[in-house]
Each structure stands twice: as C-alpha cells, then as structure tokens.
Amino acid sequence: MARSGTAKRVTRTASVPEKIPIRLTVNGNQMELRVAPWTTLLDALRDHLDLTGTKKGCDHGQCGACTVLVDGRRISSCLTLAVMKEGAEIITIEGLARDGVLHPLQQAFIDQDAFQCGYCTSGQICSGVGLLAEGKARTPNEIRELMSGNICRCGAYPNIVAAILQAMERS
Amino acid sequence: MIPFQYARANDVADAIKQIAADPSAKFIAGGTNLIDLIKYDVEEPTRLIDISHLPLRSIEQTSTGGVLIGAMVPNTDLAYHPMIEERYPLLARAIMSGASQQLRNMASTGGNLLQRTRCFYFYDTATPCNKREPGSGCSAIDGVNRINAVLGTSQACIATHPSDMCVALAALDATVHVAGPAGARTIAFADFHRLPGNTPQRDTNLEPDEIITAIELPPKGFSANYSYLKIRDRLSYAFALVSVAAALELDGDTIKEARLALGGVAHKPWRSSAAEAALLGKRADATAFAQAADWLLHGAKGYGHNNFKIGLARRAIVRTLGQAARGMPQSLSDKKIR
C-alpha cells in the first residue's frame, strides 16, 4: 500500500520576480550586476561575471568544486544566494595570484601534481587557502579531515595533502 | 525549482512580521539545506526572508553560568569558540563531525536544528513521500532504507534527522529560544523535534511564524568525560548511519550522572531517561553500558536494509560510553576508534 501511490505535483504558474541589483567586491574589483533572487553566487560568478575558474560540480554543496572565499572564509558558492552577499568581499581562484606570481598554494599544487583533470582544483586551492587561514590543521590527518569537503575524483588526495604541507612550510 | 521573491529582515520583530504575513514564505540564513532542497523542487517557498543579518551572532555566558548562543552564529564559530571548546567539547566535536568546513562556515546554529531529512524518497519528487506530500505514502518502508530510522518510526514515515550538532545539544539538555507574534518562549530540546506519527511533514514544534533566536546551554558541559562517535559509510563528509553522544559525570568509577543521545536512528535525536537512569550509581563498565544501550534501543525495529543499525548502535553506545569514561573522546582526524 505504502508504495502504490504516486507523488502529485502542484501546478505552477509563472510570476517571475524582478531582478535585483547587487554590488560585490570580487578579487578586489567592485562589481555591479542584476540577478534573480535565486541566482547563486556560483552562477553569478560563472555566467554573469565570466569568472569560470570557480567550478560547478554538483550545485548542491556535495563536492566542494565551487569553493570561494567570502570575507576570508571558505564557503560553497552553489548554496549561497548572490543577493545575500551584497557588499561582501569575494576571492575566487582568479584572485589568488599577485602580479602574475602564483599564490604559494597554487605553486605547491603544480609542484606536487595535486590535480589531474583540474576541475576540482580551484575549489581545492580556495579551500586550502581557507584552511591555512583557519590555522586549525597541522598534521596530515588534520588536513585530510578538514579537506574532506573537496572531492577529487581523479584521486589526487595524497598530493593535495603534500601541497598544503608544502605551502604551510613555506609560509 | 520555482521562482521566489527575496526580502531582508531588519530585526527579529520585522522577521516575525514578514513570515506571519506570508504563509508560503521561509526564512533563510546559511541556506545550506534550504537552497539544496529548493533546487531539488522539494521545498517550494514563494518568498525567502533573509535573516542572516539579524544581530543574533553572539555567544555569551548567562547569569546562571550557562551559555547563550545566537541563532545566526555559524557552526564553525560555535565549534571553535574557546568557551565551547573548553566547557562543551561534546558540542564542538559533534559540530565538526558534520558536513564540510565550507558548509559549517555557512550553516547557522538555528538552521542546523531545522535541517530536513536525507531520506532518498523525500529528496526524489518522482516518488511518494508523506513528509513531502502528506498522504502520498511512504516509499522508504519497503524501499531502499539503509539510511532510515529504527526508533520512533510510524506507518507514515521512517525518516531520520540528519544533524550531528543536535545530538550533542540533546545530550546537553539545551533549550531553544524562539520568538513569534505572541512573544518569546523557550522549548526544551527534547520537545523541539517531533516524531513522525501521522504528521511527518512537521519536523519540529516550532510554529510556522516563529523564529529561533538562540540556543541555551545549561552550566554543565561534561568536559571531562564525553565522546561523540559518528559511524558512516566513508570516513568523513557523510551522514551518520549511527552517531552517539555520551557524557558522564564520574565519582571515581561510579557514574553520578549520564547523558546519552543517538543520531541517525530516529526522526529526532534519541534519548531515554530510563537508559540514563540505569547508569546512575553503576560502575562505569561494559556491563552497565550494555544495559544502558538496551534501554536506549528498546523497541527498535528495522525495515530491511537498516536492520544492522540496531546492533551497530548497541555496540557504538558501549564504545562511546567507554571513551567518555576513560576521558578519551573520539578524535575527529584520527579515524581509529579507540
């Protein structure tokens, strides 16, 4: 009996709200854009600002590919509404290098071969930068645990841990 | 997903006014669960009221020696707060066992209480689910129910509450502060979440026009003898199959007070006064722990794929109480279970 029913769907009618103007500081630049209430920070970055370095891997907070730093903290941009970040300071992968010089963690990712396909890499690096700022992880086990929100399907995990250790040592 | 309006609440009173005016509106704070569910067409609010800017971000000691935690405090801020780390390490460990650092940075304390179930059928709008569509049927009872509940279930629903933080809050006897059109009130943590019964669509006893403003911890934090053990299908970033929060107050080997709560097994963090009473005055040993486990799991019922949870929970309870008694709580990063 329990499984005989089918789910009913409510018929919806369209009344689409107006887009909302917002201001964000992205990688030090003031950005103004108009977004729908349901536009995520991820879609705003990728589609509206053409900052495609931030990746969409699941769109549901399950993989970490969309990790960016908002006011210095790593967050999942796919579950963040852009309108809610009005005035926030956002750093994406495109904002980590300074004058063409890679961030130590970016360099460490290259040195340690901490990626293969590269699709989770932006999120891994932003997450790693957030981890370094938190200052809570010191041992490989602690790094593993605190980097577990970033899935790497290519399986570069040991090299990711090595890259973070390299960046820790050099900073 | 359906289109929705966006509005911002300026203060608690404004938030209540706005939510009372629109029955199809929802509050949004961290968004980690609500946006997820909106994208899956499970939640269909027509308006989101942004409460993330409300001034509910402090963690303060109360006059009675407890701690009052603002509903908007992000999970990581709570877990890393010196007062929490020192006095309520059980809560800190439970928080850090859930989700990922990214999500913990976003998720609010109040929102954590309002997380909805991860039941596969709740998430899949093409299948019947009484929680999502009251009266449509429960697909999980005869379906893929490895992750579902074994305690406090009903004919209508066998979903679990997915939070780790709430398991610790339950064990610590926290109080939920809420505000609504009729004013403020408090809800004991044990009364906050509901069992599914015939109304699985209602997860909590929070009224639709009420807002969580704070969580209060009583003075006692059990910082000497506690442990939070989470068992899951991979070693991190996964929901609990079973989790146990255990806290003891010992006099030598003798148990003076005990707190025990389970996650991953019921529609709410699962406690039993009988289980905790059974430990009082006993020697802190495996025999006593096993008896407590039997009390706590009294009436447990499996639905096929999840039968194992009962035995797993029994052993996990004994193990976690042992860790607590030895003063060796489960480490977050060392995955060896002591």
Next chain:
Amino acid sequence: MTSYIGSATSRVDGRAKVTGEARYAGEFNVPGLVHGYVVESTIPKGRVVRIDTGGALEVDGVLEVLTHRNRPPMADNDLAYKDEVAPEKGSPYRPLYDDRILFTGQPVALVLADDWETARVAASMVKVEYQKEPHVTDLHAERSRAFAIDAPEKPRGDAAKAFASAAVRHAAEYFIPTEHHNPMELFASTAIWEDGRLTVYDKTQGVQNVQKYLCGVFKMKPDEVRVMSPYMGGGFGAGLRPQYQVVLAVLGARALKRPVRVMLTRTQMYALGYRPASIERLALGASSGGTLESMQHETIAVTSQFEEFARNDTGWGNLLYKSPNAKFEHRLVKLDLPTSCDMRAPGAATGVYALECAMDELAIALKTDPVQLRLQCYSDRNQGEDVPYTSKQLRECYRQGAAEFGWDKRNAEPRSMREGSELVGWGMASGVWEALQMPATVRIVLTANGHAEVATAASDIGTGTYTIMAQVAADMLGLPIDNISVKLGDSTLPQCPLEGGSWIASSVCNAIANTARAVRGDLLKLAKGMKDSPLAGAGVDEVALIDGKIVSKRDANRAVSIASAMQSGNAERITREEVNKVDEDKSHARNVHSAIFAEVKVDEELGVIRVTRVVNAVAAGRILNLKTAHSQIMGGVVWGIGMALHEETLFDHHFGRVMNANIAEYHVPVNADIHDIKVIFVEEPDEIVNPLGIKGLGEIGIVGVAAAIANAVYHATGKRVRDLPITLDKVVQFE
C-alpha cells in the same frame, strides 16, 4: 641536454588549471548565449502522452521549449547514431527523437532561456503525462533471462571435468554493483551556430568521434562541424560516447540560430552510461601441489533493452595463470536502463576483482601463501592465444611490491594481527590490462625561431597528455620544453583516436617520434644544402636533434644549428604530419601488469574499515613522466578503494529509479579515506610492443585494487565479503 622523457616534469597545463584559466566545455560564455535546461523522464518505460509547455513558455526570458514534437529534424536511421564505440548490436538511443521512454532520466524536453536560472525555473513548469509500461531494472531478479554472447576467449580442454576431479577446489559468486563515473565536471556542451556552420565545445574524450556523430545525426558535412574539448574535467569512460546533451545543445542552436549551452545536473548524469552491475562466477580447481588444473569464469552483466554492451570480464585469467583446462562465458541481461558503458578498466576492474579474490580463496584452501600461489601458476605466455609477451615483469612486481610492503612479516592466519581494537589485514592481488596502440596522426610545425607546435585531435582528460607530448617532442626535436606548445581537443586537428583504453600515450608519442623523424629529415636536407655542410653524406638516422642543433651521431662536432639550416633554405617553418605504425603482429601478447598489496584496519566490533597502506607495483614499459605516471596509478588506487568500500548506485526497482543520484549519497572516497599509497614502477624495457616501449597507465592502477582490499579484509576479520562494496554491515554480523 637532459632528457625530458622519464623525468618528473610538472604539467605544462598546470598553470592554466591552478589559476582557473583553463576553460571547460560549459564555460565558453559567447555573446548571445542561450541556456538549456533538461526536463527528464520520471518513469523508466512507456510513452509520453502529453507535454504541456505553456507555463514554461510564459516565463519572461524563456525562448523555446523543445520536445520530440517540435525539435529540428534529425536522422532517422540507426547508423547515423552509431558512434565509434557504440556496441555492434542494437539501436543507439536517439535524444528527444520520439515519444518512447526507454529509461528513467531520459530527456523529454529542453527549456531554452536567456539565462540558466530562468531555464531551470521554467523547466519545473513543464508538465509531462506518461503512459507507463511494466519495467525491469533488477539484475538478480532477471538473471534467468540472461543470454550468452560470443565469449571473447575460447575454451581449452574440459574445464568442468577437470574441476570435478581437482584435489582442491574453490567456486563462488562475486558481485559488483552498478557504478557511475561521476567525473567532477558536469556534462556540458556549448553549440555555436554561425552561417550554417557548427562549433561545439563538448565534454568528450573524443572530439572527432563527436564530430562524426553530429555530422550523421544532423546530416552535415564534415567541414561544417567542429568539435572542441581543450580541457576535460574527468572522463573515466563517461565521455567516450557522445552524450545526449551535445545533441540537445545542437538542436537548440539549430532551432534558435543562436549559441546554446546545455549543462546537465549531477542527478541527470545518472541517466548516462555506467559500469554495468555484474555477477562473476569463478570456479578454480588445483592440484594438491598448487597448480591450476581448471579455470572457469562466467559473467552475467547488465545492458539496456536496446543495445548490447559487453566488455571482456572473463579472459584475464588467461593472461595471468597457466591452466590446461579453461572455460569462459559472458551473458547479458537486458534491463530498462540506459546502455552500460566503459568505466575505468572496463571488464578488468570487475573480472579481475573476482578472479583475484578467487585466487586468494584458493590459496587459503591450499594453505599456500597468495603470492606463492600466483608464482606457481605464473604464465609466461598468453594462455588463450598461446603466445609470449612483448614483456612481462609481473614476477618483479610481486617481488618489489612484497618487499616494499613487508609481506614476509605477514601471519597467514586470519584475525592473527591486531592493534588494540582493530584487526589488521594484509591482502594482495594481481592486475593486468592491455598495452594497446591505435593509429594517430601528429602534426609538428617547427618555426625558425626554434619553437614547435605539436598537434593532434586527442583530449587530455587529466591523464597528462599535454605534458608527455611536450616532453617527447622536446627530446625528439632537441628543444627546451618551454619551446613546445601542444594543441589538443579540436576535431580539425590531425586524426586521433578516443582518449581511452590507456592507448593514447603509446599512440601519440610514437606518432610524435615518426613526425619528428620527418622533420629531422627536412632539416637535414636543408643542412646538407648549406655550403661545406658538415653533415654532407649523413642519413636521417645518422643524425639527431640536440640542443637546437642537427648533430651527427658519430661525431658530435659535426653539427648545424636548426636556425641556420632553416635560414639557409629560407624555410620559415617546417610542417610535417605522420602516423604511428600500429603493429598487426599477433605473435606476441601486449599487456601491462601489476601487483597490489593492501593493509586494512578493521574495527572488530563496529566493522569500520580503514585502508591504511597500499603498494601498487606496476610494470608498464617505459614511464614517460614519473610525476604524472605516479598520479595516474595513485588515482587508480583511490578508485579501487572506492570500488572496494564505497561505490554503489542504489536502485529502487519498484520505481525503476536510482535513489542516490547525487554525490552526497553515491559515495566516492574523500580525502580522509585515503592514506599511504606507494607506487612502484618496475623497470620493463620493451622493444617489441612499440618503438618507444610505451604501454599506457590509465587503467592498470585500479585493476586488482578492490581484490587486494577484499582479501585484506578477509585476512583481518576471517569474513569473506564477495559483494561489493564492503560496508561495515557486511563485515560484522550485527545482532
């Protein structure tokens, strides 16, 4: 000058990937881009009766909703939809073609809007009515309907009789559930329509395969369609066949005459291909001395109702072990699902898992060390074809792997090793894959300033193709690696096979060698044309390109700089295209091998498993790049850990739906699951397999890993789990 080949060179595309500059298929934000969102079928089988798109079309910003009723024309014959890797038998699925529903998650409509958010919102307003038909999705329930397909390996002797009379026997069934690739990048295509020409950025492992496919489906001429995939966010086989979103993007672009992007959701990707669930039955019979007398391997695997996909699960025993009697059988069960497809080490990941668990069980029955049993049964010839190997350093893999792991300290008794609350288990297994080469053409354009562009239509799916090609070209042309630019992922580039089967490295690098030789010949000709040329009389194979010079191999003092040779001949550039020579010689077997040793720690009471150490010793011919090669094998080991402990696509057969169609509940390993992984490359010179001795590494890393872990779990706990994944409730009997 040092050789790049064999060195630990960092990825040449590394900077693009760590800065976010590398653009993937769904990231080309061309002007006027339209976004498509797929509405998928909620039923597994039946027909679409009615689609109401009215509500969606009313949404501001929605441009069109395409269904099978109003889509632009498509080819109406199966042949047009048969891509390079389509199964021989069957009718390929045609996206948005008609009202028939063949599987849950099949696209039934495409909403096209000015932005993604609007398309998604409007998609939820499309109402679809279905006429359902009874469906089947359960392999176990449908097992009796399995039908035999041509076995890839022929029988030898009388395996059944030899088994019956064997002194020691082991027979058991093993099960591998459906698995999904879950590359991190969502499947996406951006189709740009301009003046009757089509440019498509696609997430694919084969741009030319997709190009030909689109030409067929849309009846376009080859020069009207260009497919590009400069970077690919993981493939693992999921991108071998053209996926439906590319057809939808082109349909949208044709309908609107505007560029269209279609990006799937993670959930929608569970309606693409998958590793078919398989039941593997092994029966091994041995003499009391521990030599195999009989080997039987039977597979029952899943395919769709409309195509027969099968890979060789059963033949691997012939490559590893001697057995005078052998029998193999492969059967398929048709289910109302999408067609199964290749997934990392297709056939071997599953077949070798079962074989190597069975060998472990046989070793236990024989009271023999599992490594010793494998050495006793070791085969220096491919038993099926009765030919020797071009090279096979598997004995050395066992030896070096065991030494690194410390295997000699193992107590053979199950449950004999423990550390506090944890039981410690050590298990091992062998791995094997093919060393294939396919025809590939490489173009080299050498310019007088000493730069070279090396191009072919391969895709680098993360394996390191850009980097190894740059290394090989740098060595062959005598140039610094920074002077080499590699162009890939464009169907207009010289012909190249799909990036799969571990054949790209051998194919393209041998092609580079041939093309570089042709370039060298041209340079030598120019050099010889110079007045008083020191290279007069030298043949092309008597000179080498070193440090920017054409140098006589006999006398290094006889040399001409590339720059002056080109200058003297007024050659601004030299352009050459050559193909690798693919040996049709059947007198040797071509394989890569490995030995895997794994340590698990299992909580005795709770069944929680930790894989604390893995050693994977690989013999795969010449290693081109120690860094990227190491990553390939390490990644394969991580896949093996996931296969052993985590991965399973869960179906509700009543609804015919995947219930964990997301990456939170379809578990793949996370960082905390992975500990020490040691990769050893055993030296294996091979002058027969191909001129450069390259064998490929993409698949071998996963093969055997799940078996080594399963065997380790048995050794730790005394509990044999044959059904993957090995979850805690299968290890411990919870009362």
